[in-house]
Structure formats: structure tokens, C-alpha cells
Amino acid sequence: MSEVMEREASAGTHSGKFDAIVVGGGLGGLYALHRLRRLGLKAKAFEAGSGVGGTWFWNRYPGARCDVESLEYSYAFDNDLQQEWHWPERYGNQSEILQYINHVADRFDLRKDVQLNTRVTAADFDRGRNIWTVKTDKGDVVTAPFCIMATGNLSTPRVPDFKGIERFKGKWYHTGLWPHEGVDFTGLRVGAIGTGSSGVQMIPIVARQAKHLHVFQRTANFSLPARNGPMDLEIEARHKAEYTDRRAAAYDTPFGIAGFPPPTKSALDATPEEREAQYEAKWAEGGSISFLYSYTDILVNKASNDTASEFVRNKIRGIVKDPVTAELLAPKDHPIGTKRLCLDTNYYETYNRDNVTLVNARATPIEEITENGLRTADGTEYEFDAIVFATGFDAMTGALKEIDIRVGNGPALAEKWEGGPTTYLGLMVAGFPNMFTITGPGSPSVKTQMIVAIEQHMDWIADCLGTMRQRGMARIEPTPDAERDWVQHVNDVADSTLYPLANSWYVGANIPGKPRVFMPYVGGFAGYKKKCDAVAANGYEGFSMSK
Ligand code: NA7
Numbered sequence: 001m002s003e004v005m006e007r008e009a010s011a012g013t014h015s016g017k018f019d020a021i022v023v024g025g026g027l028g029g030l031y032a033l034h035r036l037r038r039l040g041l042k043a044k045a046f047e048a049g050s051g052v053g054g055t056w057f058w059n060r061y062p063g064a065r066c067d068v069e070s071l072e073y074s075y076a077f078d079n080d081l082q083q084e085w086h087w088p089e090r091y092g093n094q095s096e097i098l099q100y101i102n103h104v105a106d107r108f109d110l111r112k113d114v115q116l117n118t119r120v121t122a123a124d125f126d127r128g129r130n131i132w133t134v135k136t137d138k139g140d141v142v143t144a145p146f147c148i149m150a151t152g153n154l155s156t157p158r159v160p161d162f163k164g165i166e167r168f169k170g171k172w173y174h175t176g177l178w179p180h181e182g183v184d185f186t187g188l189r190v191g192a193i194g195t196g197s198s199g200v201q202m203i204p205i206v207a208r209q210a211k212h213l214h215v216f217q218r219t220a221n222f223s224l225p226a227r228n229g230p231m232d233l234e235i236e237a238r239h240k241a242e243y244t245d246r247r248a249a250a251y252d253t254p255f256g257i258a259g260f261p262p263p264t265k266s267a268l269d270a271t272p273e274e275r276e277a278q279y280e281a282k283w284a285e286g287g288s289i290s291f292l293y294s295y296t297d298i299l300v301n302k303a304s305n306d307t308a309s310e311f312v313r314n315k316i317r318g319i320v321k322d323p324v325t326a327e328l329l330a331p332k333d334h335p336i337g338t339k340r341l342c343l344d345t346n347y348y349e350t351y352n353r354d355n356v357t358l359v360n361a362r363a364t365p366i367e368e369i370t371e372n373g374l375r376t377a378d379g380t381e382y383e384f385d386a387i388v389f390a391t392g393f394d395a396m397t398g399a400l401k402e403i404d405i406r407v408g409n410g411p412a413l414a415e416k417w418e419g420g421p422t423t424y425l426g427l428m429v430a431g432f433p434n435m436f437t438i439t440g441p442g443s444p445s446v447k448t449q450m451i452v453a454i455e456q457h458m459d460w461i462a463d464c465l466g467t468m469r470q471r472g473m474a475r476i477e478p479t480p481d482a483e484r485d486w487v488q489h490v491n492d493v494a495d496s497t498l499y500p501l502a503n504s505w506y507v508g509a510n511i512p513g514k515p516r517v518f519m520p521y522v523g524g525f526a527g528y529k530k531k532c533d534a535v536a537a538n539g540y541e542g543f544s545m546s547k
Contacts, residue, residue: 014140018044020465021123021134021144023403025114026054027101028150028438028454031075033110035462036148039469045150046136048119052105054152056097060178061390063201064094067226067288067343068449071239072257073097075104075451076247083240090286091228091343115140122404123147125433130474132434145474146465149400150438150454153446156398158511159389163368170373172387175202183386185209191374191382193366194390195221196505200342202390204350214382216361219503220331222312223342227286254524256444256452260293267295267304279311288341298337299522300497305335312336319348325358326351334502340446395505396441396519397421407432420508420517424478424486424542425532427457433477436461441519442490446506448525456525460532464540473545482542494518 022032025047036043049057066073070087085100092100105111115136122135125147132147134140157176159165165172173183175198190210192203195217207213239246249258267275275294282291297304313330320326329348350356364376373384394401397417405413413432416422423429426443427436438457439445445453468476478486494500499522500507508514521528535541 014136014138014142016044016140016142018042018142018144020044020146020148021046021120021132021142022148022150023120023123023134024054024150024152024155024399024438025049025052025116026057026150026152026155027075027451028152028458029054029114029148030101030105030108030110031077031454031458032148032150032438032461033113034077034108035458036465037113039462039466041465043113043144043148044142045114046118046120046134046140047114047116050117051098051102052111052114052116053098053101055154056094056101058155058157058176058178059198060094060180060182061173061175061198061202061388062183062205063345064175064178064198065201065226065228066092066097067197068257069287070096070231071236072250072259072449073451074100075455076243076250077455078108079244081107082243086236087231089228089231091226120403123406123435124404125407125435127408127433127475130434145434147435148438148458148461149435149440151399151403153396153439153450154393156394156402158391158394158398160391162366162374165369167371168369168373168387169371170385170387172369172389174389174391175199176393185386187211188385189373189383190214191216191384191387192390193361193387194392195219196390196392197221197340197342198392199390200344200347202388203356204344204346206388207350207353207356210355212355212357214357214359214384216359216366217328218361218365219333219339220329221339221342222309222331222336223344223347224283224288224291224312225286226343226345227284228345250449250452250525251456251529252526254526255289256448256456256525257289260289263293263296265295266297266301267307268297268301270295275307276311279308283311283315286343288337288343292337292341299335299499302335302498302501305337305498309336316348320351322351328358328360334504335498338497338499338502339504339506392505392510394511394514395508396445397508398511400437400440405432405435418515420515421519422483422487424483425528425535426521427460427532428476428478428543430478430480430483433475442486442521444521444523444525444528447520447522452525456529456532460536463536467536467540468545471545473547475546476540476543478543486542489523490521491518493521493523497522 019041020043022029022045029045070092119137157174186209190213193216246258316330317326364378367377373382401414421441423442426440439453503509507516
């Protein structure tokens with residue numbers, strides 16, 4: 001197959017031989033290009049969007065904002081960049097982050113190696129020649145010994161295939177595919193489906209515009225106040241003075257973020273009064289890591305977690321005036337922090353508005369979309385001018401499985417992963433040589449500050465490629481044993497926590513038929529990085545390299 005593809009390449013205009021192909025032009029793909037260039041390699045990236053930015057290019061829904069503070073959520077690889085960039089607010093919003101990414105693309109002259117509006121459709125590895133042949137939907141056929149998948153963790157939006165959606169006469173939107181020109185909901189009857197992070201951020205803003213907003217909630221999520229606001233210039237100056245040390249310290253933390261003193265005791269060793277004061281202080285401070293860091297065992301001990309969960313439920317009961325709505329909004333089916341803990345601005349307060357109604361989509365599921373709105377299982381008809389799906393993503397594996405990735409006549413990656421993703425360190429897949437995944441399943445990825453995770457992965461990959469070059473090696477792949485042991489370890493670690501108690505996208509629970517496998521590594525970023533470094537120091541233990 002590769003030879004045919006290569007013949008096509010030489011016949012067409014969109015061909016080329018590179019040292020590495022990068023799939024994706026988001027934060028991961030751009031850093032990959034930069035890092036490969038520093039190794040002296042010729043790389044090319046393909047990006048489906050009409051601009052760089054990945055997640056931050058697509059997710060333009062009202063209120064889209066990072067839940068990691070802006071001084072942390074940025075690249076660390078260049079000190080001048082982090083010193084010179086000014087973030088206007090405590091948490092970056094979508095347009096500020098996209099502006100930053102575009103600045104980085106220009107500043108490091110990365111754009112010339114990114115081909116936009118191009119989706120990679122297939123990648124095929126020829127073991128005889130150690131060459132990947134990569135095809136795109138624009139007819140490109142390019143080759144390179146290495147392929148770097150920077151395809152993102154939340155990049156395949158999921159619009160549930162509701163019956164009747166094609167009949168709807170109004171407009172519908174998905175938060176992850178938001179129109180660039182924005183949407184004005186003023187005076188409209190709007191239905192919002194989904195109350196994950198995207199819904200929680202968007203709902204308060206749409207509520208202020210809409211004539212009436214119905215929110216369809218299937219599962220209540222915990223959300224904490226973000227306490228966003230203008231950047232405190234003193235904090236910024238202090239942070240910048242300590243940037244280098246803080247970035248280094250972040251590597252020694254579980255979430256890849258420094259500055260939060262680690263907790264020292266169990267929630268159960270504190271008196272009820274102490275706990276209340278502690279949670280109250282964290283609630284006032286804003287932010288999710290700080291809150292989960294109240295005690296050592298919130299994510300591992302159900303009784304400890306109950307104290308934190310109940311504190312937040314009581315906050316919801318205190319904010320939301322209608323007791324029935326408050327009880328519906330108070331999550332009871334999962335421990336706090338085991339699904340993505342949302343950060344919001346006035347989310348619960350929004351339900352005190354006269355023009356907002358919460359619908360229990362668990363008790364009365366959405367049955368079908370109709371011409372004029374939707375109908376729930378109890379036969380109630382809702383009329384809408386617009387419907388917003390905040391229904392999430394085929395997380396962590398969706399984008400990779402959409403590409404036909406094969407090694408000769410072997411099974412496609414999607415077939416290998418039918419029972420759930422398997423990787424070694426979330427970096428490589430056994431049987432798929434010379435293909436690296438940036439923040440792949442089995443790595444800390446979404447459980448950390450993503451940019452730290454991206455830089456750590458790409459730095460490791462660059463060192464690996466440098467070592468291979470030095471040793472005259474042409475091929476690397478994990479051994480099946482190393483992959484099996486790592487997958488087991490990822491699952492053992494998850495099973496020692498409360499995470500598996502939640503039906504979250506971490507286990508693929510939001511995609512019907514997706515195997516229930518815990519995908520991110522929750523053993524903490526610090527331990528994970530040490531493991532990756534030790535693997536490299538021990539001669540790339542668990543990988544086989546060949547000439
Ligand atoms: P999420 O967190 O996956 O949330 C999707 C929401 O959509 C969630 O509340 C789902 O309920 C809901 N959903 C999905 N299908 C339906 C149907 N059929 N009916 C009703 N409700 C439905 O995605 P987000 O975009 O909010 O956030 C993704 C990540 O982006 C986030 O965690 C941050 O890391 C950034 P469910 O919980 O499945 O019952």
C-alpha cells in the first residue's frame with residue numbers, strides 16, 4: 001500500500017519527504033514543530049482548522065475559558081515569551097488564549113510548516129523501509145520516518161444522534177464547533193443540552209441574552225466558583241520573577257502546577273468545624289486544584305470525599321432559591337473531583353432567573369428533536385429557536401481512531417483499540433513503530449496542566465529521536481510486555497482512587513458502546529515524569545530499537 005501511495009505522491013503536487021509529520025496544529029503540534037526544528041529535523045504539520053490553535057480554535061462558545069490560571073497555562077520553553085506576554089485576567093478566555101497561540105506561531109516562525117484546512121485521513125508504516133506514508137483529505141501524500149500525533153484529547157465533538165435533528169427548523173450549535181462570527185441569542189427561546197464544563201461556562205451567558213433558556217441536565221456536575229477577575233499586577237510581577245523556579249517545581253507536583261502547598265492530613269482527622277473553615281477558605285479563593293488539595297485523601301477515600309461533596313451540595317442549596325431545582329443541581333451520583341470539576345462564574349445563581357428552567361433529562365430523557373424544538377420521554381414538547389449541544393467529545397481516543405493508521409497488513413489502530421486504548425507511557429503503541437502520541441491515553445494528559453504535559457512529552461520524544469540518531473537507530477516501538485504492564489499499572493492506579501466510581505468521559509462513559517477503560521494516568525505528573533526519565537536513562541527500557 002505504501003508504494004502505491006508513494007507513486008501517488010510523486011505524481012501529485014502535494015508530496016514531500018520529511019523527517020517527521022506532525023498531525024495537529026494546536027498547542028501540542030506547534031511545540032512539536034518547534035522542538036523538532038531545534039533538532040535540525042524537517043517537519044510538517046497538518047491541521048484541520050483554518051487556523052492554528054486546536055481546542056482553542058474550535059471551542060468559541062460564549063464563556064469558553066481555561067480552568068487553569070493563565071500564568072500557569074502557557075508554554076515554559078522560552079523565558080522571554082513568558083516574561084513578555086501579559087494575560088489580562090486570572091483565567092484566560094478562549095480569544096486571549098487563541099491570540100497567545102497565534103503569537104507563538106508567529107514569534108517562532110512556525111506557520112510556514114503548518115498546512116491548514118487539511119485533515120489527515122490515513123497513515124501507513126512500511127516496516128521494510130521504516131517510513132510512514134501519510135495521506136490527507138486534500139490529496140497530500142507525504143512520507144517521513146516518524147509521525148507525531150498531536151491530535152488533542154478533546155477534539156472530536158459529539159452531537160448525539162438524536163432522532164429528528166435534521167427536521168429542526170431553528171439553528172443548532174455544538175460548543176466545540178462554534179461559528180466564528182459568534183451567535184446572538186437575544187430574544188430567542190433556547191434549549192441547552194449538557195451540563196459539563198462547556199455547559200456550565202456557557203449557560204450563565206446565554207441566559208442573560210435569551211428570552212427563555214431551558215437547560216436539559218442528565219447528570220448534575222460539581223462546580224466551584226472560578227473567582228475570575230482582572231490580573232493582579234503584583235501577583236503577575238511576583239510570578240514572573242519566580243517563573244523559572246515555578247516551572248521547575250511544577251514538574252514535582254501531581255497536577256503539573258506549582259504554588260499549592262500539598263495537604264498534610266486526612267479530612268477525617270479534622271474536626272467538622274475545621275473542615276468547614278478549610279472548605280470555606282478554598283471556596284472563597286476559587287479554583288479546583290486548591291479545593292481538592294484541602295486534604296490528602298479527597299480523591300482516594302470516600303468518607304473524606306463525602307465531607308467535601310456535601311460542603312459543595314450545601315453551597316448549591318444556599319445559592320439556588322427553588323429547593324427542587326437546588327436538589328436537582330446537587331450532584332449525588334459521583335464523588336466530587338471524579339468527573340472533571342467545573343469552574344464557573346454565576347452558574348448556580350443563573351437558576352434563580354425567571355427566564356431559566358432546569359429540566360431533569362435523567363427522569364425524562366430527550367426522545368427526539370422536532371421541527372420546532374424537542375420532545376422528552378414524558379411527551380412534553382418544548383419550542384426553541386435555537387438548540388445548543390454542550391454534549392462533549394469522543395475524548396482521548398476519538399481523533400486518533402478516525403485516522404486509518406496501519407502498519408502494512410496489520411490491524412488498524414482503531415481495531416487494536418476496540419477493547420480500549422493500550423499504550424506504553426501514553427507515548428507509543430506496541431505494533432505501531434515510530435509513531436508517538438502527545439498526551440496520549442495512559443499519560444497524565446487531561447489530569448494535569450496540559451501544556452506542561454505537552455512539553456514534557458515532546459521533550460522526551462525529541463531526546464529519544466536525538467539518541468536514536470546518535471546510535472544510528474531507525475526504528476523504535478514498545479514491546480508488547482511493556483505495554484501490557486503499563487496498561488495494567490494505569491488501571492491499578494485508577495482503581496486505588498475514587499475516579500472509577502464516576503461515569504465520566506475519563507472512562508468513555510459518554511460514548512455509547514465505548515469500552516469502559518480508565519484512559520488518563522492518575523498516578524500524578526511527578527511520578528509519571530520520573531518514570532519516563534528513568535525509562536530513557538535505562539536505555540529506553542521497554543522499547544525495542546533497531547537499525
Ligand atoms: P462533557 O463534560 O462530556 O459534558 C457533556 C454533557 O452533555 C454532560 O452533561 C452529559 O451528560 C450531557 N449529555 C450528553 N449526551 C446527552 C443526552 N443525550 N441527553 C442529555 N445530556 C447529554 O463535555 P464538555 O464539553 O462540557 O467538557 C469537556 C471537557 O472540556 C471538560 O471536562 C474540560 O476538560 C474541557 P452525562 O454527564 O453524560 O449524563
